[in-house]
Amino acid sequence: MDIVARPRILVVGAGFAGVECVRRLERKLGPDEAELALVTPSSYQLYLPLLPQVASGVLTPQSIAVSLRRSRRHRTRIIPGGAIGIDLKAKVCVVRKITDEIVNEPYDRLVLAPGSVTRTFDIPGLQEHARGMKTLAEATYIRDHVISQLDLADASLDEAERAARLQFVVVGGGYAGTETAACLQRLTHNAVKRYPRLDARLIKWHLIDIAPKLMPELGDKLGRSSLEIMRRRGIEVSLGVSIAKAGPDEVTFTDGRVIPTRTLIWTAGVAASPLIATLGAETVKGRLAVTSDMNLPGHEGVFALGDAAAVPDEAKGVDGAVCPPTAQHALRQGRHVADNVIASLRGRPTTPYVHKDLGLVVDLGGLDAVSKPLGVELKGVPALIAARGYHWSALRTNVAKVRVATNWALNAVAGDDFVRTGFLSRVPATLKDFEYTDAYLSPEQIREQVGGR
Template identity: 65%
Template sequence: MTTTDKHSKGFAPRILIVGGGFAGLECAHRLERRLAAREADITLVSDQNHQLYLPLLPHVASGRLTPQSVAVPLRRMLRRTTLVPGRAIGVDTKAKAVVVRDSEGELQVRAYDYLVLAPGSVTRQFDIPGVAEHALGMKTLAEAAYVRDHVIAQLDLAAATDDPAEREARLQFVVVGGGYAGTETAAHLRRLTASAAKRYPHLDPAQIRWHLVDTAAKLMPELGDGLGRKAVRILERRGVEVSLGVSVASAGRDVVRLTDGRVLPCRTLIWTAGVAPSPLISTLDAATDRGRLVTEADMTVPGLDGVFALGDAAAVPDLATGGDQVCAPTAQHAQRQGKAAAMNVLAAIRGFDATEYRHRDLGLVVDLGGLQAVAKPLGVPLSGLPAQAATSGYHLMAMRTLTARCRVGAGWLLHALAGDDFVRIGFQSHRPATLADFEDTDGYLTSGQIHDLTRTVRPPQAAAGSVA
């Protein structure tokens, strides 16, 4: 029975959304506003009960904001969506079912009539020796909190040791990735360690060294040459050594080897070298573009009935550039695609024509800490205080609730008045801080395992009701 046949026979269609990030939350929120309760059952699967505002993670790592400030609880936004705490680990598009591992490790199968795939992305590692074991990520709230603990712990341990070699390794920090995440992380954490050094009388501030490494020839080329060079100058004045055209050859517990031959004694390798689509995408039998699920311009997946894909895991044609390229994996795109996908699911339920996703770029903002920033809102290049004002205003505007805006604004104000603190909360102090551990990149199913589960486990029944 096709989806259309089910609607005509009076079933309320089941809409299953995978992912509670920018794209998934926006889609569910818009569907709740546009659909009457009897028109559809909406379910959202997410391993976290909040939407994370990723652009402000460097503020969490540096202590400018608390973790709660940048996390919007899903239940503040969603009133009648069923929230399933867990991670989707397999999709059977023939059976129209998704296999979910819940927060306690139990498997369940969720049936759907319409599937919205917005599982997001994970940190890209490039199979470099030692990265998986020793690098710290900056993709999740837990990772940002861990990085903060770890950096402060290195200062504490360096101040307590009499071994010059150990002190050198603990006071040397390497950030890989010259995009927005890496640049802001290096800028904010460098400010944190410079401020902290005043509290450590036995540490020489000159021994604290930060490196920002990227294989690209330019830092953040999307900003243009002028702003990119200005960002490099700001970082270098702060004491960050920027190395372009360079990557990591290998990493160990206390050493990082670079491709230009340098060997850096180092206990802190922060990895922000791009993202890869969620491993969930590889469980579908569908075309991909560099790992992202290929979609039409209306975000439907060719050949898969009732399946939409959006956000970081989808290769949605960018009609603003002619459609030859796909939309970049940014929060700005994900949020807008979530709204557009909701309207297309609504159109499918009510028998209307879908609309293609088209956007107007709002520009780029990069917060370098303090009064320093570079930004290009609506194509206008800014730096210094005007750029910082534009950057802060953009982030406040993009936060999804008034409560979140108030928390962020109050956090910035308190930090400006009271300065930094250097408290370690002991987060996961006795567990390995691997990328796989924090980002759940393992445990996805093969096609055979998915088929066995969807064949033997009875999916939830479709809710009865009539479609308007």
């Protein structure tokens, strides 16, 4: 008797979009309907919006790394590695495993959710001296680094060196940058009380952004409230400004100011994964151009979503509008793509993605927060409750929810011990050390790899 092979569904990326897609496929597809595989270098889903709270020590790293092996239904094969090229004609994804072995993974349906990388510009010294906030390792390292600056300033007898170590620069006035600056400023504000030899007035935080407004998506009123909160806490916010160059012990702003510092944190936006460029397909500002049902035009059975795809925002009703790269959209796109994949397998029509934005939440540390759930503008404690309530409910497992809630409660009651682990203390750890954007194959290399399988 002939055995009919099951269709192979390959999902690339274990962010919000990819994991949500896999979970829905596991629930709604019968075991005999398809084989499921997930390509990811790490066997966890990172809850990215809470990274600033890991950097500031409010949350432990493992509390926002939700294990895929704990929560999955054991139907999906996890391929430990990263996709480095795709041959759309041959229907093959080229994967470099964490062992450095390169393998070809054939597919019948492909879901591209490789996410994004930190967006950088050709600024002298940026890659060599700036630190990012895109991965769990970076957030953990930044906490160590910031605390070590206090320790080194305390130990130094050189007044100029001491002052430089106590100045910190964050580039990017979006949610990531604003929350990072706010949470880390609170960390140093509380930590310096344990350093009687240090003058707290020497600690200076700078938040700069080339845009004219801070977090413009919040609207004018909440944007001004955020700016007032930051400045009230002593954070110097400079808008319409970026950096001209970065060095090991100083940063030059585009307005001519030179800031002596050993800490430059870069959070000025994201760009689609370099994997997208290997496809040779149409893009919109670097993101893969897809139809409203998230299908790649001309390639039936290939779907793209999340940060890497320019998904039309049908809810806005504006030509050319695309969904912003937020967790809120990625979660819902993951579920919708799963339904469309299932529809394509069962010979049913796919449907367009439509989702009206539910609002925004920003946790600035302590009791400071601004939120706009369902268009309702909140600040202070009500906004904090909305922000933490949203993040807590979005965590996928009960274990993660308990860990995060426990961390929040313990930090509120006992505070922080300001302990650094020594993570990479003797090794440079900047943007170029965490994001391997040069690991992808050229179209010619992909054809050679796939053709020789």
